[in-house]
Amino acid sequence: MGNSVGLMDRFRKILGLRKTQGILLAVLSLLVILLPLVANNYIEEVATNTLFYIVLALGLNIVVGYAGLVDLGYAAFFAVGAYTTGIFMKFGLNFWLTIPIAILFSVIAGIIIGGPTLRLRSDYLAIVTLGFGEITRITARNLKITGGASGLVGIQRPSIFGHILNQITDFYYLFLVLVVLAIIIAIRLHNSRLGRAWQYIREDEDAAEAMGIDPVKTKLYAYMIGASFGGIAGAFFAVKMTAISPETFAFTQSALILLAVILGGMGKIPGAILGAAFLVLFPEIFRGIGQMRMLLFGILLVIIMIFRPQGLWPERKG
Amino acid sequence: MSILEVKKLTLRFGGLTAVSNLSFELEENTIMSLIGPNGAGKTSAFNCLTGFYKGSEGEILFKGQSIFRQKPYRITKLGMARTFQNLRLFKDMTVLENVMSGMHSRTSAGIFGAILRPPSQLREEKKIKQVSKECLDFVGILDKESRLARNLAYGDQRRVEWARALATQPQLLLLDEPAAGLNQDEKDQLVSLIRRIRKDLGITVLLIEHDMGLVMKVSEKIVVIDYGQKIAEGTAEEVKNNPRVIEAYLGKEDEE
Amino acid sequence: MTVFYIVIQQIVNGLILGSFYSLIALGYSMVYGIIKLLNFAHGDIYMVGAFVGYGALGILGSRLGIGWLGIAAALLISMFLVGLLGMLVHRLAYQPLINKRAPRMSLLITAVGVSFTLFNGVMVLTNGEYKTFNTGLGYEGISLGLVNITYTQIIMVVATGILMLTLYWFINRTLYGKAMRAIALDQDACRLMGINVTKTIGLTFFVGSALAAAAGVMAGVYYGSIQFYMGFVIGLKAFTAAVIGGIGSIPGAMIGGLILGLLETAGTQLPFIGSAWKDVFSFGILILLLVFKPTGILGKSEIERM
Numbered sequence: 001m002g003n004s005v006g007l008m009d010r011f012r013k014i015l016g017l018r019k020t021q022g023i024l025l026a027v028l029s030l031l032v033i034l035l036p037l038v039a040n041n042y043i044e045e046v047a048t049n050t051l052f053y054i055v056l057a058l059g060l061n062i063v064v065g066y067a068g069l070v071d072l073g074y075a076a077f078f079a080v081g082a083y084t085t086g087i088f089m090k091f092g093l094n095f096w097l098t099i100p101i102a103i104l105f106s107v108i109a110g111i112i113i114g115g116p117t118l119r120l121r122s123d124y125l126a127i128v129t130l131g132f133g134e135i136t137r138i139t140a141r142n143l144k145i146t147g148g149a150s151g152l153v154g155i156q157r158p159s160i161f162g163h164i165l166n167q168i169t170d171f172y173y174l175f176l177v178l179v180v181l182a183i184i185i186a187i188r189l190h191n192s193r194l195g196r197a198w199q200y201i202r203e204d205e206d207a208a209e210a211m212g213i214d215p216v217k218t219k220l221y222a223y224m225i226g227a228s229f230g231g232i233a234g235a236f237f238a239v240k241m242t243a244i245s246p247e248t249f250a251f252t253q254s255a256l257i258l259l260a261v262i263l264g265g266m267g268k269i270p271g272a273i274l275g276a277a278f279l280v281l282f283p284e285i286f287r288g289i290g291q292m293r294m295l296l297f298g299i300l301l302v303i304i305m306i307f308r309p310q311g312l313w314p315e316r317k318g
Numbered sequence: 319m320s321i322l323e324v325k326k327l328t329l330r331f332g333g334l335t336a337v338s339n340l341s342f343e344l345e346e347n348t349i350m351s352l353i354g355p356n357g358a359g360k361t362s363a364f365n366c367l368t369g370f371y372k373g374s375e376g377e378i379l380f381k382g383q384s385i386f387r388q389k390p391y392r393i394t395k396l397g398m399a400r401t402f403q404n405l406r407l408f409k410d411m412t413v414l415e416n417v418m419s420g421m422h423s424r425t426s427a428g429i430f431g432a433i434l435r436p437p438s439q440l441r442e443e444k445k446i447k448q449v450s451k452e453c454l455d456f457v458g459i460l461d462k463e464s465r466l467a468r469n470l471a472y473g474d475q476r477r478v479e480w481a482r483a484l485a486t487q488p489q490l491l492l493l494d495e496p497a498a499g500l501n502q503d504e505k506d507q508l509v510s511l512i513r514r515i516r517k518d519l520g521i522t523v524l525l526i527e528h529d530m531g532l533v534m535k536v537s538e539k540i541v542v543i544d545y546g547q548k549i550a551e552g553t554a555e556e557v558k559n560n561p562r563v564i565e566a567y568l569g570k571e572d573e574e
Numbered sequence: 575m576t577v578f579y580i581v582i583q584q585i586v587n588g589l590i591l592g593s594f595y596s597l598i599a600l601g602y603s604m605v606y607g608i609i610k611l612l613n614f615a616h617g618d619i620y621m622v623g624a625f626v627g628y629g630a631l632g633i634l635g636s637r638l639g640i641g642w643l644g645i646a647a648a649l650l651i652s653m654f655l656v657g658l659l660g661m662l663v664h665r666l667a668y669q670p671l672i673n674k675r676a677p678r679m680s681l682l683i684t685a686v687g688v689s690f691t692l693f694n695g696v697m698v699l700t701n702g703e704y705k706t707f708n709t710g711l712g713y714e715g716i717s718l719g720l721v722n723i724t725y726t727q728i729i730m731v732v733a734t735g736i737l738m739l740t741l742y743w744f745i746n747r748t749l750y751g752k753a754m755r756a757i758a759l760d761q762d763a764c765r766l767m768g769i770n771v772t773k774t775i776g777l778t779f780f781v782g783s784a785l786a787a788a789a790g791v792m793a794g795v796y797y798g799s800i801q802f803y804m805g806f807v808i809g810l811k812a813f814t815a816a817v818i819g820g821i822g823s824i825p826g827a828m829i830g831g832l833i834l835g836l837l838e839t840a841g842t843q844l845p846f847i848g849s850a851w852k853d854v855f856s857f858g859i860l861i862l863l864l865v866f867k868p869t870g871i872l873g874k875s876e877i878e879r880m
Contacts, residue, residue: 123612127810131810251806255686295691295698298689301684302687305676305683306667306670
């Protein structure tokens with residue numbers, strides 16, 4: 001209990017909240033934990049989806065927000081994780097054992113994409129990541145092992161201590177645990193030697209290099225960590241949906257996750273959470289708009305960049 | 319023993335030769351200046367030494383090891399630190415965080431250290447802060463450690479740059495126009511700081527400077543370059559009376 | 575002998591594809607040259623051009639007929655309107671950020687937002703349906719042995735040539751062209767010399783967008799049908815073409831487009847690539863190029879560091 005209070009306190013400090021706001025956060029956490037007791041299936045489904053996007057947004061935030069690298073193909077890592085888990089489970093491997101493999105493969109993908117390209121200017125990097133994202137999707141479409149255009153179906157639901165996770169509530173809590181872990185990791189990375197190195201590079205790459213920081217290696221670390229977040233999220237996505245198809249990982253998906261990060265405010269953890277929540281909840285709340293959703297998102301992106309480039313969440317430092 | 323040896327260094331940009339056949343040596347534990355009129359190639363030479371430009375030909379030895387065409391971060395790691403002529407601080411970070419960047423190459427915590435936070439990582443963080451504070455104290459702005467770098471006065475921002483370079487724990491410190499923009503009072507403090515860096519910390523200092531008064535006062539050896547070439551070398555007295563130097567700075571007195 | 579004819583036929587096909595790429599690549603290169611922005615929305619501008627052309631042809635068809643006269647009129651109308659759209663996008667979305675001297679990443683993300691807006695805007699307006707160009711153009715043409723070149727193809731290449739020559743004249747011989755080139759070199763100096771920088775950048779967007787619109791209408795006529803997502807992949811490829819030629823260089827964009835067109839047509843013929851992998855092939859070229867030769871064929875090399 002003492003530990004959790006300490007953690008709460010640290011959260012409060014990171015978020016720059018006052019005591020009253022800290023209490024608010026505690027109440028909010030309690031609500032999140034108790035939600036499945038009161039909510040119906042629909043609300044739980046939407047909430048689970050939100051949690052899922054929070055993990056992705058926190059992962060991309062490390063690449064875009066912490067290290068300042070544009071990534072327009074983040075869905076590729078998400079795809080690698082999902083397909084790895086899907087394929088290995090088809091071969092009979094236990095879900096939990098596929099997770100390290102999914103992480104490994106997505107990190108390798110991150111190194112393949114990042115290694116040669118991180119020296120490039122930011123706009124070139126954007127195009128290269130986009131190209132890699134498309135290559136990943138097209139490859140998944142064309143290969144037999146990934147199930148071609150129709151993808152993989154009938155992925156088994158995982159079990160934990162003999163209990164098969166097949167209720168929406170199970171996945172809600174599973175993703176909640178993932179989110180909490182992701183937040184802790186994101187905070188710890190931010191307040192570390194590596195986290196500072198990212199910030200130095202973002203502010204002035206030449207000066208950072210003059211201080212003895214290897215910019216390519218440091219950026220590559222951001223890529224690898226971002227990729228592993230995507231990979232883990234993908235692995236869990238595969239078992240939640242039980243079916244995956246290449247079109248899930250199209251450019252739109254990458255752009256949406258990027259939008260979540262930018263909307264909330266690059267580099268800010270509560271911002272990424274807020275952005276992801278907005279992304280999922282907005283179309284749910286305004287169900288009538290249907291196809292207009294993406295159109296509004298596009299306009300929104302432009303408006304944010306012009307009027308509030310620092311995102312919705314307020315700045316910590318004055 | 320010389321800590322830095324530059325041999326026949328040449329740097330060309332397309333058709334322009336910015337540094338040509340430049341050779342000099344820097345003795346350990348001395349204060350040396352590289353001077354020359356505007357556009358003489360001082361900054362180009364400086365950037366070759368620190369790895370920010372890749373020299374075309376020649377050799378640069380630091381502690382007997384070649385650093386020619388090496389990457390800047392490797393050179394820093396080997397023990398050569400630099401400052402920038404126009405301040406290059408991390409403006410949106412605190413003064414202490416700025417100086418902590420210098421300790422990066424002397425520490426090692428990586429991804430797992432950051433996430434799992436083992437005791438070794440916590441010790442390292444403590445060490446980084448402690449050394450950084452010592453450096454801030456050395457340049458005299460420890461009281462401003464938690465201010466944002468952008469909010470400091472210009473003179474203090476300069477000090478942050480020096481502290482940051484010192485935090486890399488160098489054996490050789492390269493100062494690029496350290497007196498630029500400082501008032502007379504601050505320049506005097508700079509002279510005593512450079513002397514203290516050599517005397518108290520045992521660090522060799524190489525500076526590029528415009529301010530002749532400061533150069534003459536502080537340097538034990540001066541190398542003068544013009545049109546990318548070395549035209550004179552020696553003590554302040556020797557250089558001052560060298561006709562080629564006078565010519566370079568003032569132009570020929572009389573065309574005969 | 576048959577192999578020879580197949581090669582010639584593929585070269586013809588490659589050149590047609592390449593001229594579309596070139597026309598779009600020009601807009602990328604011009605905008606990049608002048609404000610260092612990778613105009614992500616450019617592929618969607620091309621797509622909008624195709625739809626405006628489709629609309630214009632629908633209205634004009636009854637008066638001018640849907641033959642070449644109608645198509646030429648629709649092309650010009652689309653070029654003009656989409657050129658204005660390009661200027662509007664510049665004014666509303668990019669210029670406010672340029673004024674604030676925002677980081678390049680913000681501009682890039684804004685461009686992604688514009689792309690999203692145009693893409694989804696057209697999707698909503700068209701209900702995501704295909705539109706068919708009923709031009710009634712046949713497959714008549716010249717036959718040289720087994721090689722068939724239709725009149726449509728010849729007219730496409732000639733039209734592209736005319737557009738490019740006009741552009742070349744505009745950039746090199748007019749005052750506006752000079753201003754564009756000057757701004758690419760030093761924006762602040764131009765401002766001091768009394769050049770209206772914002773207006774000139776706007777004009778660059780007009781010209782670049784108009785060329786993309788021309789490519790859009792021509793693609794519609796040539797392929798027969800258009801849809802809202804036609805700009806995405808071709809936008810990426812045109813960017814590849816611009817990089818092949820050297821981004822910022824106008825002749826580079828022209829040559830880069832033709833090279834990519836030829837490479838891709840050749841690539842589809844290779845047994846291990848085939849049409850399923852042709853996009854992977856193009857993106858692969860792009861990535862290798864960006865990594866190993868980012869300055870392209872005609873681009874200026876930058877001094878190492880600082």
